[in-house]
Amino acid sequence: xxxxxNECGILCSLGASHGEIRRRLFAGESGIMAxxxxxxxxxxxxxxxTDALPDSGALPLHQRSRNNQLALAALAQIRPAVDxxxxxxxxxxxxxxxxxSTSGIAETERALRVHAEQxxxxxxxxxxxxxxxxxxxxxxxxxxxxxxxxxHSSACASSAKAMASAARLIRMNLCDAVVTGGVDTLCAFTVxxxxxxxxxxxxRCNPLSVHRDGINIGEGAALFLMSRxxxxxxxxxxxxxxxxxxxxxxxxxxxxARIAIExxxxxxxxxxxxxxxxxxxxxxxxxxxxxxxxxxxxxxGDRVPGNSTKGATGHTLGAAGAIEALVCAMALTDGRLPGxxxxxxxxxxxxxxxxxxxxxxxLRHALSNSFGFGGSNCSLVLGVAQ
Amino acid sequence: MxxxxxxxVTGIGLIAPxxxxxxxxxxxxxxxxxxxxxxxxxxxxxxxxxxxxxxxxRVIKLSLGAGLDAVKQAGADASTLATxxxxxGADGHNCHALCEQLAGEDRQISPTRFHNSVHNAAAGYWGxxxxxxxxxxxxxxxxxxxxxxxxxxxxxxAVDGQPVLLIAYDSEYPAPxxxxxxxxDCGAVALLLSPGxxxxxxxxxxAPTTAAAEPLAEASLExxxxxxxxxxxxxxxxxxxxxDAGAVVxxxxxxxxxxxxxxxx
Numbered sequence: 313x314x315x316x317x318n319e320c321g322i323l324c325s326l327g328a329s330h331g332e333i334r335r336r337l338f339a340g341e342s343g344i345m346a347x348x349x350x351x352x353x354x355x356x357x358x359x360x361x362t363d364a365l366p367d368s369g370a371l372p373l374h375q376r377s378r379n380n381q382l383a384l385a386a387l388a389q390i391r392p393a394v395d396x397x398x399x400x401x402x403x404x405x406x407x408x409x410x411x412x413s414t415s416g417i418a419e420t421e422r423a424l425r426v427h428a429e430q431x432x433x434x435x436x437x438x439x440x441x442x443x444x445x446x447x448x449x450x451x452x453x454x455x456x457x458x459x460x461x462x463x464h465s466s467a468c469a470s471s472a473k474a475m476a477s478a479a480r481l482i483r484m485n486l487c488d489a490v491v492t493g494g495v496d497t498l499c500a501f502t503v504x505x506x507x508x509x510x511x512x513x514x515x516r517c518n519p520l521s522v523h524r525d526g527i528n529i530g531e532g533a534a535l536f537l538m539s540r541x542x543x544x545x546x547x548x549x550x551x552x553x554x555x556x557x558x559x560x561x562x563x564x565x566x567x568x569a570r571i572a573i574e575x576x577x578x579x580x581x582x583x584x585x586x587x588x589x590x591x592x593x594x595x596x597x598x599x600x601x602x603x604x605x606x607x608x609x610x611x612x613g614d615r616v617p618g619n620s621t622k623g624a625t626g627h628t629l630g631a632a633g634a635i636e637a638l639v640c641a642m643a644l645t646d647g648r649l650p651g652x653x654x655x656x657x658x659x660x661x662x663x664x665x666x667x668x669x670x671x672x673x674x675l676r677h678a679l680s681n682s683f684g685f686g687g688s689n690c691s692l693v694l695g696v697a698q
Numbered sequence: 699m700x701x702x703x704x705x706x707v708t709g710i711g712l713i714a715p716x717x718x719x720x721x722x723x724x725x726x727x728x729x730x731x732x733x734x735x736x737x738x739x740x741x742x743x744x745x746x747x748x749x750x751x752x753x754x755x756r757v758i759k760l761s762l763g764a765g766l767d768a769v770k771q772a773g774a775d776a777s778t779l780a781t782x783x784x785x786x787g788a789d790g791h792n793c794h795a796l797c798e799q800l801a802g803e804d805r806q807i808s809p810t811r812f813h814n815s816v817h818n819a820a821a822g823y824w825g826x827x828x829x830x831x832x833x834x835x836x837x838x839x840x841x842x843x844x845x846x847x848x849x850x851x852x853x854x855x856a857v858d859g860q861p862v863l864l865i866a867y868d869s870e871y872p873a874p875x876x877x878x879x880x881x882x883d884c885g886a887v888a889l890l891l892s893p894g895x896x897x898x899x900x901x902x903x904x905a906p907t908t909a910a911a912e913p914l915a916e917a918s919l920e921x922x923x924x925x926x927x928x929x930x931x932x933x934x935x936x937x938x939x940x941x942d943a944g945a946v947v948x949x950x951x952x953x954x955x956x957x958x959x960x961x962x963x
Contacts, residue, residue, distance in 0.1 A: 351805065404906065404954070413816060415838075420797050420875070427874055428801040439879035443786065444817050444838025445846075458954050459906075462839035462846035465817035473835060480853040484703065486906075501796065504805045505812030552833035556777075556825035560813040568831055685813055686822025688834060 315479050316543040316697060317536045318397075318489075321389030322638050323382065324532030324625045325359035330389065334642050338670050342624050342653040344516055344528050350503040357516050359530025359626020360498060374440025375450040377416030379497040383447045384454065386495070386533040394455060394491060394537055401488040407459040408448045409478040410535075411470030411494035413630030413684075415463075416441035418499035447495050459487050465630065467684030468593070470494055471534070472633025472692055476550035478538050488539060493634035495533035502529055502629060509560055517596035517627070519620035519652060520605065520666055522659040524596040530626020534634035545641045548582070548677065548695040551575025555687025561599055562683060566607030569681065572689035573611055576679065580693035584611045587693070588675040589643055589667075591636045593683045594620020594652075595627050604681060605662030617667040618679075623654030633682035633690060640678035640694045649673050702905040703852035706898035706963070708861070709772030710938065711764035711888035714738060714922060714929060720767060726919070727932075727939035733918045738884040745827040753810070754823070756884055757789045757869045761820040762827060764886035765865040772890045772897065774861065776828035779890070780854060782835045782864045783821045784847025786927045787879065789814060790871035820867065832860075843868070844887070844930045845950030851891055852904060861892040866928035885926035887935065900938065900962040907957040911949040923949075934958050 325343025365381040423437035452461035464474040471494020478492035513526035553571035557563040651670040717723040740759040818836035839846035844866040851864040867886035914920040933946040
């Protein structure tokens with residue numbers, strides 16, 4: 313059974329519409345900008361969404377968070393198509409499966425700041441705002457969906473895994489269509505956290521460069537309407553594996569990464585040689601790029617062009633899997649490889665074919681990698697529908 | 699057309715207030731002994747390397763304990779199993795500590811606290827303890843987390859034809875967040891789900907329903923069912939403990955509930 317990506321909505325630091333993001337991505341632009349907002353006294357390059365978001369005043373208290381606003385802004389871009397799908401199949405036959413790592417934790421940060429000053433939690437705070445399941449709940453509520461609605465939260469692999477999970481629901485005939493993808497929000501929690509791990513770069517990130525020294529955190533949302541209804545881009549396969557190694561360091565041998573990639577290729581029914589573009593996880597930490605590079609080199613050698621687009625969008629953590637799947641979809645439909653803004657001199661010890669600049673290319677299949685904390689690995693294969 | 703999801707249950711684990719393991723819980727569910735309310739007892743995670751074992755949080759001990767009990771009952775090899783972790787919150791104490799620190803000027807948070815704050819921390823430690831490299835799903839769906847985990851696990855069993863260990867667990871938040879999310883204590887249930895009947899306790903078949911979920915007759919168990927999201931599984935476990943074929947309706951995500959049929963082997 314083939315699964316298709318019928319509609320996509322996206323916002324990130326590159327912009328707030330599919331068209332704007334596509335234009336800027338293929339022009340080699342970056343949305344990363346320096347700011348102290350979440351790191352007082354320390355300027356950091358971050359991939360911030362600067363566009364206005366839908367007002368959350370009309371939402372019930374427990375659903376009010378910036379994270380949900382980002383998700384709803386992406387939903388607005390595809391709303392008519394989703395409504396039509398619900399009308400067609402019935403509210404109980406459509407699901408919502410999303411990935412997030414932050415959910416509304418930024419709201420909890422704010423609430424505990426008020427508590428520290430005033431001794432009480434603000435009335436504007438509700439536990440539901442930080443609940444991992446919140447983005448799925450708010451979308452289901454807005455759309456009147458009564459099918460399965462839940463969230464996958466596995467750090468940086470969250471939204472790729474959500475898309476695989478959505479595919480399983482349709483395969484098992486529990487749903488006819490699923491609103492899937494992911495969303496994440498900039499907050500002090502992740503900025504301080506990744507800084508504490510010394511994973512954050514003070515400069516624009518430099519994926520797979522010999523000079524790479526860490527990530528630029530980003531935020532954003534990407535949503536897909538997935539179903540069996542044919543469309544231009546198909547989700548051909550997915551593969552998942554765990555490292556069983558360490559909570560915050562990847563297995564340096566890239567073992568789990570390799571298993572995930574191979575499983576995705578197998579499920580897609582293609583050989584490595586049939587992949588035309590690899591969107592690497594490519595966070596620009598020394599450890600990730602080396603480990604991922606090992607796995608990719610072992611399977612693809614230096615034949616398949618690949619790169620990380622995190623220099624354009626920032627590392628959007630829980631939303632990365634979905635945002636980068638959408639980058640792959642754009643590459644497939646436009647027949648163009650994106651470049652890797654910010655990458656300087658390449659690391660010669662990673663022997664893959666790294667695509668530095670945008671280039672027109674006829675693409676049939678693309679692979680997208682998402683490897684997260686706790687050794688959670690997920691790879692997706694997207695393809696041009698026949 | 700709705701296709702019901704089905705799998706065999708080959709192992710069960712349970713840790714809850716007054717119910718330190720599945721053996722005790724089964725006896726209580728059969729009415730052989732009363733449910734004595736008591737704080738949840740968390741086992742020491744022997745499988746973790748010493749440093750991680752010393753630092754293991756409540757949710758790590760909870761999820762590892764319940765999961766390993768299910769694996770042991772089935773005589774399975776944890777290192778080979780795909781897993782689904784389903785939880786409403788993650789580590790409430792850790793989350794609180796980090797947010798409290800961030801509420802001040804000090805941004806030098808502990809890197810260990812940070813990597814332990816992700817929703818999939820328990821899953822990550824499971825992988826380290828068991829060396830499992832199979833896929834691991836980590837799900838959150840508020841009070842419906844058990845049901846969401848069950849659906850995803852059964853779909854994986856069907857699609858991939860491999861056993862899947864479901865571990866649903868929840869823990870408490872300290873004050874002041876406790877006032878906004880009042881889960882009272884730790885509770886977890888683990889089910890090892892298999893495509894094959896060999897060594898199984900019975901088979902479950904799950905389908906969505908709009909019928910209302912059934913409360914438990916025993917007041918203290920009904921209180922657990924409502925207070926700890928993972929304990930929404932209790933009506934099913936009651937049938938399992940009593941080897942009582944038939945169906946129950948479990949609270950899932952209103953207006954949808956899950957009808958679960960149990961057929962002992």
